[in-house]
Amino acid sequence: MGEEVLKPTKEKFDEWYNEIVEKADLCDKRYPIKGMNVWKPYGWKLMQNIDKLIREEMERTNHQEVCFPLLIPESFFKKEEEHIKGFSSEVYWVTHAGKNELEERLLLRPTSETALYPLFSLWIRSHADLPLKTFQIVNTFRYETKMTKAFIRVREIHFFEAHTCHESFEDAEKQIREDLEIAKRFFRKLCIPFIISKRPDWDKFAGAFYSIGLDVLMPSMKTLQVGSIHQYKQNFSIPFEIKFEGKDGKHYYCHQTTYGMSERVLGAIIGIHGDERGLKIPSSIAPIKVVIIPIIFKGWEEKILEECKKLKKEIEEIGLTCFLDARDKTPGSKFYDWELKGVPLRVEVGPKDLENKMITISLRDGIKKKIKRDEIEKLKDELKEYDERIYKKAEEFLHKNIHVLKEICKDAEGIVELPWCGKEECGKEMEERMDMKSLGIPLPEKECNEKCAICSDKATTWLRLARTY
Amino acid sequence: MGEEVLKPTKEKFDEWYNEIVEKADLCDKRYPIKGMNVWKPYGWKLMQNIDKLIREEMERTNHQEVCFPLLIPESFFKKEEEHIKGFSSEVYWVTHAGKNELEERLLLRPTSETALYPLFSLWIRSHADLPLKTFQIVNTFRYETKMTKAFIRVREIHFFEAHTCHESFEDAEKQIREDLEIAKRFFRKLCIPFIISKRPDWDKFAGAFYSIGLDVLMPSMKTLQVGSIHQYKQNFSIPFEIKFEGKDGKHYYCHQTTYGMSERVLGAIIGIHGDERGLKIPSSIAPIKVVIIPIIFKGWEEKILEECKKLKKEIEEIGLTCFLDARDKTPGSKFYDWELKGVPLRVEVGPKDLENKMITISLRDGIKKKIKRDEIEKLKDELKEYDERIYKKAEEFLHKNIHVLKEICKDAEGIVELPWCGKEECGKEMEERMDMKSLGIPLPEKECNEKCAICSDKATTWLRLARTY
Numbered sequence: 042m043g044e045e046v047l048k049p050t051k052e053k054f055d056e057w058y059n060e061i062v063e064k065a066d067l068c069d070k071r072y073p074i075k076g077m078n079v080w081k082p083y084g085w086k087l088m089q090n091i092d093k094l095i096r097e098e099m100e101r102t103n104h105q106e107v108c109f110p111l112l113i114p115e116s117f118f119k120k121e122e123e124h125i126k127g128f129s130s131e132v133y134w135v136t137h138a139g140k141n142e143l144e145e146r147l148l149l150r151p152t153s154e155t156a157l158y159p160l161f162s163l164w165i166r167s168h169a170d171l172p173l174k175t176f177q178i179v180n181t182f183r184y185e186t187k188m189t190k191a192f193i194r195v196r197e198i199h200f201f202e203a204h205t206c207h208e209s210f211e212d213a214e215k216q217i218r219e220d221l222e223i224a225k226r227f228f229r230k231l232c233i234p235f236i237i238s239k240r241p242d243w244d245k246f247a248g249a250f251y252s253i254g255l256d257v258l259m260p261s262m263k264t265l266q267v268g269s270i271h272q273y274k275q276n277f278s279i280p281f282e283i284k285f286e287g288k289d290g291k292h293y294y295c296h297q298t299t300y301g302m303s304e305r306v307l308g309a310i311i312g313i314h315g316d317e318r319g320l321k322i323p324s325s326i327a328p329i330k331v332v333i334i335p336i337i338f339k340g341w342e343e344k345i346l347e348e349c350k351k352l353k354k355e356i357e358e359i360g361l362t363c364f365l366d367a368r369d370k371t372p373g374s375k376f377y378d379w380e381l382k383g384v385p386l387r388v389e390v391g392p393k394d395l396e397n398k399m400i401t402i403s404l405r406d407g408i409k410k411k412i413k414r415d416e417i418e419k420l421k422d423e424l425k426e427y428d429e430r431i432y433k434k435a436e437e438f439l440h441k442n443i444h445v446l447k448e449i450c451k452d453a454e455g456i457v458e459l460p461w462c463g464k465e466e467c468g469k470e471m472e473e474r475m476d477m478k479s480l481g482i483p484l485p486e487k488e489c490n491e492k493c494a495i496c497s498d499k500a501t502t503w504l505r506l507a508r509t510y
Numbered sequence: 511m512g513e514e515v516l517k518p519t520k521e522k523f524d525e526w527y528n529e530i531v532e533k534a535d536l537c538d539k540r541y542p543i544k545g546m547n548v549w550k551p552y553g554w555k556l557m558q559n560i561d562k563l564i565r566e567e568m569e570r571t572n573h574q575e576v577c578f579p580l581l582i583p584e585s586f587f588k589k590e591e592e593h594i595k596g597f598s599s600e601v602y603w604v605t606h607a608g609k610n611e612l613e614e615r616l617l618l619r620p621t622s623e624t625a626l627y628p629l630f631s632l633w634i635r636s637h638a639d640l641p642l643k644t645f646q647i648v649n650t651f652r653y654e655t656k657m658t659k660a661f662i663r664v665r666e667i668h669f670f671e672a673h674t675c676h677e678s679f680e681d682a683e684k685q686i687r688e689d690l691e692i693a694k695r696f697f698r699k700l701c702i703p704f705i706i707s708k709r710p711d712w713d714k715f716a717g718a719f720y721s722i723g724l725d726v727l728m729p730s731m732k733t734l735q736v737g738s739i740h741q742y743k744q745n746f747s748i749p750f751e752i753k754f755e756g757k758d759g760k761h762y763y764c765h766q767t768t769y770g771m772s773e774r775v776l777g778a779i780i781g782i783h784g785d786e787r788g789l790k791i792p793s794s795i796a797p798i799k800v801v802i803i804p805i806i807f808k809g810w811e812e813k814i815l816e817e818c819k820k821l822k823k824e825i826e827e828i829g830l831t832c833f834l835d836a837r838d839k840t841p842g843s844k845f846y847d848w849e850l851k852g853v854p855l856r857v858e859v860g861p862k863d864l865e866n867k868m869i870t871i872s873l874r875d876g877i878k879k880k881i882k883r884d885e886i887e888k889l890k891d892e893l894k895e896y897d898e899r900i901y902k903k904a905e906e907f908l909h910k911n912i913h914v915l916k917e918i919c920k921d922a923e924g925i926v927e928l929p930w931c932g933k934e935e936c937g938k939e940m941e942e943r944m945d946m947k948s949l950g951i952p953l954p955e956k957e958c959n960e961k962c963a964i965c966s967d968k969a970t971t972w973l974r975l976a977r978t979y
Contacts, residue, residue, distance in 0.1 A: 069629060089575075136605045163538075
């Protein structure tokens, strides 16, 4: 039945994760540069299917896809002061081409503000050009000094970034509300529950007016940021001179926002849904939604195989991708392979099924049943219910591990919310005493009638903390 | 009716091309690094649709998609001697990360042999792992010193590369035949006729045993290489130690091939089909296949618009992407915009059409007719015929400009074929005296019963020459 797989318990999670990403054939970590992994066909297909969901959301909200160059001249990168401060220790520098030293150093984009905005200043002339809503899906680079981890902390990042320009701060705020709606629909399709927090000022994106983080809770009890939304106000439009002529004929600087996600979304799917048998892929992105395993007995070979082929065709006709595993292996070892890869639905066809005009189905989360051969339309409902179940399970896990406390409690795990006066020094002391990082203020904001867990002054809000990736 | 557009005549072609790529909103050349352009939404959509056709062909032929890191350590790049010689003058070097100098320099891939092959040597163990057929679509980088040209000669290249490994030379040869079949189907869908030539030894890919070039003829009478297929034999598998255990239990080095194409395919589409009014997009990749223009007269506004909306819905229902241009502009200026962008089919709906239950259609190549309102299924045939016409037109142009000569003829234009004895010195003298570059030996090979155009020895074959991009 194949090798044993570790269980993703709290203690063993990281070990399990590091192993499963290679066993399930998502990536190969043996590339000769640390933190730059090879996307294998199955992993890349999953990522492309995630990208497809993003593109659907972008189209629905009238964002247009662009693709900007990877390299950014140093002088452009330096235009926004906070931005360069935040990123300068982690960028890769191109200094030579062929045998020549370049006149100006070029950097590999860690994110693309400083690549896009010089062009935005040319594209935008008048209020009629606004809002400008664009996005791109590209490779970005960060020279990570921390321990790398497949999809979660890598040096070449498969990255989604939406960039928008608006007439006013209020229009940009509206965009941020739209981004949150996008995130809700997107993560719901992936069966991933998440929490939204307004990052504390000391942890906002380099150059942002404020930042919102979208975090998930992994079985290790550490949170993973899977998305971020930033209000830039005019912090970039002023140095990059992105101006428009208003209806009154006067010139104004744009207000800007960004929304970013990355291959971490895949990391979250692996971690949150996976179990000791492998991945559990939500049906929305499963490269193979249904796998058919013939259960062959002597004398039945041809009949069973023929029936499986017919079944495959019918399943494809109702719009489900289907793979017939006719390899010369035992059914058990096939079950093992497809569970490892997280295929949502397995269909077995044996002599008894054939006689009874039934098929045996197993959902990847353990539900097993027989359905009538002439009711295969029902497979769609089964997948829907499977998605619902894995979402609910993840949601329960998340909510069970959010702890609203009144005071410091050192043995708290998961996500903690403490009453907070709003002072940076108190926030930082919470971080230190909880041995956690602050995620920020819970959104939507919640009333607080407590005293700050550090200074006992009136707490105006809550501070959310967790151990993080 | 908008500004005048240049005609893509032989003399004015390059000027026309440089202008049209920006006017039709394909790219923006004002990015602050020369030769690195910004893909605008319409251009990027076209490129993505081209990629979709490639992926269909890859799936059909059982190639699996991977995605390898961009950066390659210098020591790996240097493993194949000819390869490094060929590329070392045009690679970008990353030497620093953050504030540190890297221990080993990294280069931005100009092509990915030296990135993939260290992993191939881990993936391949036995003959059962062969053939290995993979591909990726990624950004690659070449430090061009020649004049850059959008999509045709750029420094960041949107690149497709298939890499395969085989048991024997003959299996690799079979792969090359499959690649040629892929190319035929692929370019046919783009209505692009091309010629196939086995490149002369002095112009093969750095590290290849032999190279095949796929070339098209542009209106400037210069050819453009739009694809290349390489037989590597064991030139890479030996230095990269890509070995397998054969059925006999002994170990052998693999035989390898590659097949590459790039955004030049888009360049070819622009150049070959375009005219003085703009692009002509083949229907297979048109982001908008049908545009509807309401022809509005006073008193008819609502009726016409309502009919256009209904029509749009019906056109979408038969599977054609359709845009209803309801902007507040004259029909003429709308015609201008969509002709510029090369939309294959325009539908006009005016009061007369409404009364007669007809619609007026114009194909982008000038054919105009009326069809019955209840026969819109016919739009599909119209698009098919349009594709056929633009293909035929391009094919005629290509064949008209292939000249089979017996001797040097200095005023020959387009593509020339001269009898050749096979000696490099004669080939190079032909290049010099014709002021052309050799494309190579025509494939499939043609008999030759002439004397070499240079030395008058018996010509064993033909040498094809042209001015090239």
